[in-house]
Amino acid sequence: MLLIQIILIAFAVLAFLRAFFQFRKGNLNLAWLLFWLLFWVAVGFAVLLPQTTDMLAHFVGVGRGVDVVMYLSLIALFYLVFRLFIKIEGLERDITKLVRSIALKEVKDD
Numbered sequence: 001m002l003l004i005q006i007i008l009i010a011f012a013v014l015a016f017l018r019a020f021f022q023f024r025k026g027n028l029n030l031a032w033l034l035f036w037l038l039f040w041v042a043v044g045f046a047v048l049l050p051q052t053t054d055m056l057a058h059f060v061g062v063g064r065g066v067d068v069v070m071y072l073s074l075i076a077l078f079y080l081v082f083r084l085f086i087k088i089e090g091l092e093r094d095i096t097k098l099v100r101s102i103a104l105k106e107v108k109d110d
Contacts, residue, residue: 005047005048008044008047009044009047009048012040012041012043012044012047013044015036015040016036016037016040019033019036019037046069050065051065052065053065053068053069
């Protein structure tokens with residue numbers, strides 16, 4: 001086993017453990033915990049058996065396994081950034097409504 005494989009497997013295990021502890025604290029629901037479990041298992045699988053990414057690349061018509069991993073990673077990152085953007089916009093809208101409500105209440109109380 002190569003040093004990079006050991007490092008990546010250790011990182012995947014630590015990342016999942018962090019997700020598990022966030023689940024136990026109540027900061028992560030079961031669906032997201034399962035998502036992260038599957039994600040880190042897939043990472044571990046790809047690290048231990050890199051030829052599987054080559055088979056996936058051949059199946060989808062990409063030249064190398066690392067290319068398909070990069071493409072999928074970029075797609076996932078853009079999707080997660082989009083979700084964060086939508087969440088932040090919603091939070092800003094909620095804060096604006098709350099501030100307006102508090103301001104109106106303070107004006108009525110004066």
